[in-house]
Amino acid sequence: MFGVLVVRRPDGTFGVLRAFSAMLAGRWDVPGFVPPVFDREARARVEPVADATVKALLARAEAWSASGELRRLREDDDARQSREATEREAMRLRHDDRRRQRHERRAAIVATQGLTDAERAQALHALDQESRGDKAEKRRWDAAQEEARRQLAPARAKAERRVRALDRLRRIVSRGFMKQFHDTYAITNARGETRPLRSLYGGAEPPSGAGDCAGAKLLAHAFAHGLHPVALAEFWWGTPPASGGRIQGAFYPACRDKCGPLLPFMLEGLTVSAPRVFVPPPAPTPELSIVFEDAWLVVIDKPCGLLSVPGREASLLDSVLTRLRARYPHATGPLLAHRLDLDTSGLLVAALDSRTHASLQRQFLHRDVDKRYVALIDGPVYGDSGTITLPLRVDLDDRPRQIVDPVHGKPAVTGWEVLHRAAGHTRVAFHPRTGRTHQLRVHAAHPKGLGAPILGDPLYGHAGLRLHLHAETLSFVHPATGQRVSFTRAAPF
Numbered sequence: 125m126f127g128v129l130v131v132r133r134p135d136g137t138f139g140v141l142r143a144f145s146a147m148l149a150g151r152w153d154v155p156g157f158v159p160p161v162f163d164r165e166a167r168a169r170v171e172p173v174a175d176a177t178v179k180a181l182l183a184r185a186e187a188w189s190a191s192g193e194l195r196r197l198r199e200d201d202d203a204r205q206s207r208e209a210t211e212r213e214a215m216r217l218r219h220d221d222r223r224r225q226r227h228e229r230r231a232a233i234v235a236t237q238g239l240t241d242a243e244r245a246q247a248l249h250a251l252d253q254e255s256r257g258d259k260a261e262k263r264r265w266d267a268a269q270e271e272a273r274r275q276l277a278p279a280r281a282k283a284e285r286r287v288r289a290l291d292r293l294r295r296i297v298s299r300g301f302m303k304q305f306h307d308t309y310a311i312t313n314a315r316g317e318t319r320p321l322r323s324l325y326g327g328a329e330p331p332s333g334a335g336d337c338a339g340a341k342l343l344a345h346a347f348a349h350g351l352h353p354v355a356l357a358e359f360w361w362g363t364p365p366a367s368g369g370r371i372q373g374a375f376y377p378a379c380r381d382k383c384g385p386l387l388p389f390m391l392e393g394l395t396v397s398a399p400r401v402f403v404p405p406p407a408p409t410p411e412l413s414i415v416f417e418d419a420w421l422v423v424i425d426k427p428c429g430l431l432s433v434p435g436r437e438a439s440l441l442d443s444v445l446t447r448l449r450a451r452y453p454h455a456t457g458p459l460l461a462h463r464l465d466l467d468t469s470g471l472l473v474a475a476l477d478s479r480t481h482a483s484l485q486r487q488f489l490h491r492d493v494d495k496r497y498v499a500l501i502d503g504p505v506y507g508d509s510g511t512i513t514l515p516l517r518v519d520l521d522d523r524p525r526q527i528v529d530p531v532h533g534k535p536a537v538t539g540w541e542v543l544h545r546a547a548g549h550t551r552v553a554f555h556p557r558t559g560r561t562h563q564l565r566v567h568a569a570h571p572k573g574l575g576a577p578i579l580g581d582p583l584y585g586h587a588g589l590r591l592h593l594h595a596e597t598l599s600f601v602h603p604a605t606g607q608r609v610s611f612t613r614a615a616p617f
Contacts, residue, residue: 125376127338127358131351138354141345143338158345161335166308174301181297185290194287197280204276208269215265219258226251302332309335311386312347314393324385334382343390353394367527368570369519371577371585380521403439405429412447415471415611420480420604422448424472425613428590432463432472448474457481462488462559467582470497470595471611475603483603488559494599497554497564498543498615500592502585503576505550509541512567512574516560525583526562528570536560538567540574549579553596564593592617 125145132138143158152160188194233239233247306329309321321335338358346353358378360370370376378387408427416423424444426432431443448459457478464472475481487493515533519525527533539555552574554564562583569577569584577585579592594615602609 125338125358126361127342127356129342129346129353130355131346132354133352134350139351141342141351143341143345145338145341146333146336158341161311161341161344162305162308163310167305170301170304170308174298174304178294178298178301181290181294185287185294188290189287194283197276197283201276201280204272208272211265215262219262222254222258226254299329303329306330306334311335311340311390312344313390314347314353316347317392319389321386324389326385330385331381334386337379337383339378339383340386340390343387347390364571367519367529368514368566368573369522369525369527369584371569374586377522412444412451415613416609418604420476420602421484422452422474422476423598423611424448424474426464426469426472426595428467428469431466432460444472444474452476461485462493464595465562465565465591465593467580467591468497468593468595469616470593471598471613472595473598473600480603484600487600491557492601494597494610495556495595496597497556498594498596499552499554499564499568500579500617501550501552501568501574501576502579502581503548503550504545505542505552505574505576507542510539512536512538512540512570512572514567514570514572516563516566518561524561526560526566528566528572534558534560536563536567538564538573540567550574550576565591590617 127143127145129141129143130138131141141158142156144154148154148157230248230251233244233251236244239247303322306321310318311321311324312318321330324330325334339356342356343353345351357375359373359375361372364370364372378384406429408429413425413427414422415425426444431440433445434441434443445460449455452459455476457475458481459474459476461473461475461481461484464470473484475484484493514528514536515530516526516536517529517533519527535558537557539557541553541555542550543553544551552568554567556563565578565581565584567573569575569581579585580588580590581593582591592615594613594617596615597610597612599608599610601607
């Protein structure tokens with residue numbers, strides 16, 4: 125992230141300061157940009173010791189993880205587990221075959237004529253003895269495996285615990301040094317008041333990188349040099365991060381975890397514009413566009429700019445759901461079976477009774493509903509078709525933005541195909557196989573997706589007259605008739 129701050133000098137003239145978040149090309153100081161906030165001398169006393177100590181602990185953990193002893197324990201225990209699984213399966217198959225043979229022999233003995241009761245009983249007893257023999261074999265084998273586990277598993281577990289203990293020690297030591305780093309930051313506000321960085325986070329420890337964002341650097345430099353801040357903006361420049369959610373040249377708000385507690389204190393003493401409040405656009409149309417309706421369900425063509433469900437504020441009451449309840453006052457249940465974003469237009473299905481709603485919900489849950497979206501991509505798309513599999517989660521620092529997270533994200537899968545290329549834009553059909561929030565928008569914009577945002581996307585690209593995304597086709601099984609029904613409304617762009 126980069127930032128610019130327009131400042132007014134004491135003589136009334138204006139100037140501009142520049143900053144980058146954290147380091148640029150591995151450097152804290154770059155000509156033309158403001159310096160970092162921390163006390164250099166204090167940091168110089170902490171940094172060499174911290175760097176050497178943490179690297180030594182990391183090397184110690186890596187050495188033990190790669191040691192011959194741990195490798196041997198892991199290999200021996202893995203081989204034991206593999207051998208155990210193979211032997212268990214072979215014994216199961218062998219015993220199953222014997223059991224089947226005994227069943228056949230038992231049936232033959234019972235059906236054989238001319239045997240005395242004593243002979244038949246003796247023959248059946250022999251089969252029972254064979255069954256007991258198999259069970260005894262299983263018990264002996266289980267005991268042998270338990271003994272093998274007692275010999276290998278505890279030694280491996282002890283060695284693995286040492287790896288985890290070394291890792292925990294490194295994290296504890298790192299957190300201790302991080303506190304020392306944070307203590308090298310003294311934060312000043314527009315009134316000239318100064319507080320330690322750690323005191324601004326309500327008793328919690330500041331996150332890594334606190335005080336190093338562009339906005340904090342710019343304000344600190346301005347206050348230190350008697351400059352009056354006038355306007356501040358932060359923007360992304362360069363390759364998008366691995367999580368996505370950033371487009372080169374787009375402006376973004378300050379992060380919540382690092383700057384949320386910091387900037388309000390720094391801005392005390394300044395006249396600051398009120399936070400932006402979302403105001404919905406004028407209602408696109410006073411009436412719902414009904415595509416289909418019967419006694420059980422209704423299909424709507426939602427316009428861009430109309431909420432699917434009402435928001436929390438009084439100004440956000442108008443929505444598809446609100447209008448449906450007014451149009452169908454006797455309808456029961458939640459009505460809407462799914463939703464579309466405010467900026468997305470297209471087909472929505474609603475149920476007029478609870479049973480129909482439950483049936484539609486099951487179809488969405490089991491992915492039995494076919495959906496096709498059409499989008500205009502703001503840039504070229506390489507390839508003609510494919511599948512995007514990028515797991516998504518909400519950006520906790522910038523809701524409702526979604527980011528790609530391979531560890532904590534929920535699976536998100538989108539099929540796509542190019543329909544047309546012209547004038548720097550690409551018309552694409554999307555076939556979402558999951559229904560994550562902003563799935564198509566993130567999958568389009570992310571470098572590992574299509575690599576270009578949807579035209580007019582204010583969150584993942586650049587704002588325009590509208591988001592060029594439309595739910596064009598919807599197909600599902602009618603809950604009442606059992607027949608598959610399909611609806612289509614061409615995109616208005």
